[in-house]
Amino acid sequence: MSNDNHAVAVAVEKEGWLAQRSNQYAVGIMALVLLGSLWALSIDTRYVYLLVYVWFGMVYGMFLQYGRFCMAAAVRDLFAVGVPRMAVGMMIAVALYSIIAATVTVGGFSTFHPNAMGWHIMLGGLIFGFGIVFTGGCASGSLYKAGEGNVGSMLVIVAISFSQAIFVSASGWFDRLMPSSWVESAIAKDMPEELAVQEGWFDIFTAGYVWDLKGATLAEMLGVANPFVASFLVNTLLVTILPTIAILLLLYAVYYKKGYMRRAKISAPQLGDHARGMWSMFTSSKNTAIAGIGLGIFAGLQMWVTGALRDHYQIYNFGEMLSAMGHTTGLSIQDTVFDPGYWYITTQEAQWGGWIMQQLGVSMTDNIFFGLENGLPNPLLNAPGFMSIGIILGAAVLALSRREFKWKLPSLETAMFALIGGTLMGLGARIGMGCNIGAFFATVTNGDPSGWVFLAGMTLGGYLGVKAFNLWIERRSAKLDECEL
Amino acid sequence: MSWLKRLWQGRKVSITQEVREVELPGVGRVQVARRVDCLGAVCPRPQLLTMQMVEELAEGDVFELLSDNPTSVETIPSLAMVLCSTHLATVRDEQGWRIYIRKGL
Numbered sequence: 001m002s003n004d005n006h007a008v009a010v011a012v013e014k015e016g017w018l019a020q021r022s023n024q025y026a027v028g029i030m031a032l033v034l035l036g037s038l039w040a041l042s043i044d045t046r047y048v049y050l051l052v053y054v055w056f057g058m059v060y061g062m063f064l065q066y067g068r069f070c071m072a073a074a075v076r077d078l079f080a081v082g083v084p085r086m087a088v089g090m091m092i093a094v095a096l097y098s099i100i101a102a103t104v105t106v107g108g109f110s111t112f113h114p115n116a117m118g119w120h121i122m123l124g125g126l127i128f129g130f131g132i133v134f135t136g137g138c139a140s141g142s143l144y145k146a147g148e149g150n151v152g153s154m155l156v157i158v159a160i161s162f163s164q165a166i167f168v169s170a171s172g173w174f175d176r177l178m179p180s181s182w183v184e185s186a187i188a189k190d191m192p193e194e195l196a197v198q199e200g201w202f203d204i205f206t207a208g209y210v211w212d213l214k215g216a217t218l219a220e221m222l223g224v225a226n227p228f229v230a231s232f233l234v235n236t237l238l239v240t241i242l243p244t245i246a247i248l249l250l251l252y253a254v255y256y257k258k259g260y261m262r263r264a265k266i267s268a269p270q271l272g273d274h275a276r277g278m279w280s281m282f283t284s285s286k287n288t289a290i291a292g293i294g295l296g297i298f299a300g301l302q303m304w305v306t307g308a309l310r311d312h313y314q315i316y317n318f319g320e321m322l323s324a325m326g327h328t329t330g331l332s333i334q335d336t337v338f339d340p341g342y343w344y345i346t347t348q349e350a351q352w353g354g355w356i357m358q359q360l361g362v363s364m365t366d367n368i369f370f371g372l373e374n375g376l377p378n379p380l381l382n383a384p385g386f387m388s389i390g391i392i393l394g395a396a397v398l399a400l401s402r403r404e405f406k407w408k409l410p411s412l413e414t415a416m417f418a419l420i421g422g423t424l425m426g427l428g429a430r431i432g433m434g435c436n437i438g439a440f441f442a443t444v445t446n447g448d449p450s451g452w453v454f455l456a457g458m459t460l461g462g463y464l465g466v467k468a469f470n471l472w473i474e475r476r477s478a479k480l481d482e483c484e485l
Numbered sequence: 486m487s488w489l490k491r492l493w494q495g496r497k498v499s500i501t502q503e504v505r506e507v508e509l510p511g512v513g514r515v516q517v518a519r520r521v522d523c524l525g526a527v528c529p530r531p532q533l534l535t536m537q538m539v540e541e542l543a544e545g546d547v548f549e550l551l552s553d554n555p556t557s558v559e560t561i562p563s564l565a566m567v568l569c570s571t572h573l574a575t576v577r578d579e580q581g582w583r584i585y586i587r588k589g590l
Contacts, residue, residue, distance in 0.1 A: 068556045073528060077560055081532050085563040136528045148555065152527065259567050263590060284563055404555050406581070408525055473533070 026400035029393055033058065046321055049309050050383040056302040057390020058397070060295060060343065061144055065395040065404075067291020069093070070141035071436040072132035075462030080470070084255040089285035091244050091251070093292020098240035098445035100300040102231035105446070109307035111341030114220070114448040115433045116213035120205070121450050124432020124439070125457025126464075131424030132436075133465030134417040139345040139425065139435035143388055147395025152410035152418045159422025160346060160429070161353030167430050168350065168369035169362075171200035182208030192333060196366050202430065206368045210433070217447035235447020243444075243452060248278075256281045299343045299442075306341040318383050319375060330355075330377035332365075338374035338384055344438045346429040347374055348384040355379055369430075432457065498523045498534065507549070509574045509585060517585070519548040524581055531557035532564055535586065539568045544589040547573065553581030561586070 017023055033054065040047040063069070067089065074086035104110050115121065132138050135156045137145050142160075145153035178201050186197045186208035197203045218239045219230035252274075260277040261269050269277075282289070315321050319336035322328070331337060338347050350369070354376050358364040365371040379385055399405040410418060429435045432454055434443070440458065443451030499522045509515050521538060523531050531552045538548045552558055558581075562572040565586050573585040 068559055070556060073556055073560065076529055077532065077564075080529055081536060081560075081564055082567050083532075083560055083563045085560060150527065255567070259569060262569060263566065284566075287559070399555075406553050408527065408553070410527075414527065469529075 020403075022400040022403055022405060025405075026397045029397050029400075033390075033393060044325060046313065046325060049306075049313065049318060049321060050381070050386060052302070052305055052309065053383045053387040054390040056298060056305075056343075057387035058394030059298045060140075060387070061147055061391035061394025061396075062398045063291040063294040063298070064140055064144040064391065065147065065398045066294075067093075067288040069144070069288060069291050069295070071138035071440075071458075072136055072141055072462075075129060075459060076133050076136075076466060078251075078255065079463050079466040082255055084251040084281065085285050086288060088248060088251055088281055089288020089292065091248050092282065092285060092289040093295065094441065094445055095241050095244045096289070096293050097296030097299065097441070098236045098447075099232075100296040101445045102236040102447075104300045104303050105231040105235070106227050107304065109304040110446070111303050111307055112442065112446040112448075114215040114217050114446070115439060115443055115450045116210045116215040117450045117453070118210065118213045120210065121432050121439065121453045122457040124428045124430070125454040126428070126461035128425050128428030128432060128435065128454075129458035129461025129463075130465040130468070131421040131428060131461075132458075133462055133469050134421030135425065136414075136417075136421075138437075139349075139429065140391065140437055142422075143345070143391040144395035147392040147397075148399045149396075149405050149407040150410075151408060152414045155410065155415055155418040156422040156425070157349060158353075159419045160426040161349040162357070163353075163423040163426030164346065164350035164430050165353035165357055165364065167427055168202045169200065169354065169357075169364050169367045170202075171196075175199060175201050175204065177201065178204040178208070184208070185212060191368070191372070194333070194366060195368055195371050197368060200367050203368050205431075215448065215450065218449055219447055231447070236445075239447045239449055240444055252278055252281055295343075296445075303342050310341075322377070322381060327378075327381055330375055330381070332370070332372055332375040334372065336373075336375060337377050337382070340384060340438075343387075343442055344384055344434070345388060346426070346435045346438060348382055348388055350374075350426070350430070351376055351382055352379055352385060355382075428461070498526060498530070507585075510576070512573050512585075515547050515573065515585065515587075517549045518542060518546040521548060521550045524551055524553050526552070527554050528556055528560075532560060535561050535564055536568065539565075539570050539586070539588055542588045545587065547585055547587045550584045550586070551581060552584065558582045558584065 037051050040051060070086060071090065074090045077083040077085065078087050135142060137153050137156060139160065142153040142156040146157060182204050183198060186204045189197065189207045189211065191197045191207060195203065197207045217235050219234040222234060224230040224234050257277060260280060266273050310316065313321060317336040318339040319331050322337065323331060323335055338351060351374060354364045354370055355378065358376060364376055370376045396405060432439050436458065439454040440451045501520045504516060504518055506514050506516055519538065519542065521534050523534055531550065531554055535550060542548060550561070558575060561584050565572040569590055571587045571590060573587055576583045
């Protein structure tokens with residue numbers, strides 16, 4: 001195994017841990033979050049509901065950075081260089097997280113809602129997967145890389161935020177591209193007039209198409225009543241674990257087996273050799289798998305803590321608490337805000353972009369996405385938004401303490417890829433109802449098969465993205481050669 | 486316009502051919518045939534450069550790759566296995582990591 005000779009020699013003399021500049025910064029960030037939390041609590045103890053998002057975000061950021069948990073790397077390394085390591089780690093993480101999600105569901109604390117199943121998920125995944133190859137990071141990957149000092153990843157976050165905000169609120173001639181049956185169906189929903197559902201393609205798409213679809217976990221589809229059987233046997237075993245094992249076997253057979261047998265000098269492999277090969281493939285993804293366990297435990301805990309807080313404050317959504325505290329601007333017309341109660345990335349980023357555009361005078365609330373469903377709160381009161389900020393800060397703390405933090409300025413080429421890819425990711429995330437976390441990871445692990453549809457689309461998009469990226473590289477290096485001649 | 490070209494291409498990847506000896510922890514003295522400096526480059530460039538090196542070098546030659554991109558640093562040993570090459574060592578220094586790979590098993 002490569003880990004055996006993975007001899008990492010640290011060239012820095014051991015000094016006091018706090019004497020190192022980067023560790024001082026790490027402690028500084030922790031202190032700032034602690035002081036900020038105390039300040040918020042001193043104003044109103046109910047802010048604890050928002051702070052829970054920040055704290056869990058920080059933990060996620062640390063695990064993401066530790067495991068280099070990056071869906072983009074999983075897809076790209078697989079197709080561009082034939083390395084299955086991150087894809088394997090991701091699959092192990094999915095399997096482990098699903099067991100924890102089932103435990104939370106049986107405990108009655110799950111805040112999960114299944115996504116509507118339909119072709120749009122495949123299409124969204126495809127566009128999203130194409131985008132991540134160019135940005136070099138998925139939605140959560142860009143957050144933790146931003147925490148490592150990667151300025152290109154920060155541009156990706158900006159692009160995702162604004163492309164989503166523009167996409168869900170735009171209307172114009174392209175509304176006419178929507179099938180008339182969707183428009184009729186949207187108007188038939190009898191929504192409040194201020195939303196203008198017949199205007200704006202995303203409104204027509206949501207009200208006229210997605211709302212007519214059904215979303216359910218497999219246990220719900222099959223009508224399994226016993227919560228233990230439903231969560232563990234149907235949702236976890238059938239929807240998550242068995243497909244995961246199938247994918248792992250496929251990855252082994254296609255990408256790992258040949259190289260392993262050649263290294264081990266085995267010409268006629270027996271079943272035992274394959275078992276050892278599988279194990280070697282798993283252990284090379286150890287860090288990602290460990291991160292997967294950690295993310296699973298804490299993502300489950302977050303659902304539990306948020307559920308318990310909702311019980312305690314007798315609320316169903318953070319919007320009710322905000323209005324009780326007197327913050328009524330930015331709520332949706334149902335007096336709600338986006339408040340998933342679990343690990344989610346893209347919707348709160350759309351709200352950042354939307355809020356800024358609204359401050360610039362663009363009307364952003366005459367649509368379903370912001371106006372009816374998610375609201376457009378001030379970023380300072382956006383609870384899931386703080387989860388994303390927490391991810392950046394948590395990743396920065398761990399990167400600093402591991403001396404891996406480094407400001408990396410993108411070249412113009414990387415910056416352009418970040419902006420274009422990020423725009424595509426935002427588009428795909430809205431069509432597919434989430435990113436690789438909200439539409440895939442959190443979805444399949446809770447027994448909703450629509451997540452696999454997203455993954456299939458994302459894999460195909462990633463494959464096409466790698467092809468396009470290679471074409472670009474070849475074209476560019478051909479041009480450079482010409483210049484040198 | 487030269488500054489625009491520099492910005493477009495970013496910090497240049499440099500490949501030097503000079504042969505030199507380095508002492509690697511747990512391996513001993515090793516002759517390095519080529520040195521690839523891709524500090525500042527992010528995924529997938531370091532991985533692609535590794536593939537290019539393995540393609541260009543002769544069986545048994547060792548090359549050194551400098552990177553400060555943690556994700557690449559962790560992937561490259563697995564990539565070496567896929568390319569049927571040997572990952573000798575990864576050494577941490579102030580700028581980032583130096584990865585040593587020998588072509589062939």
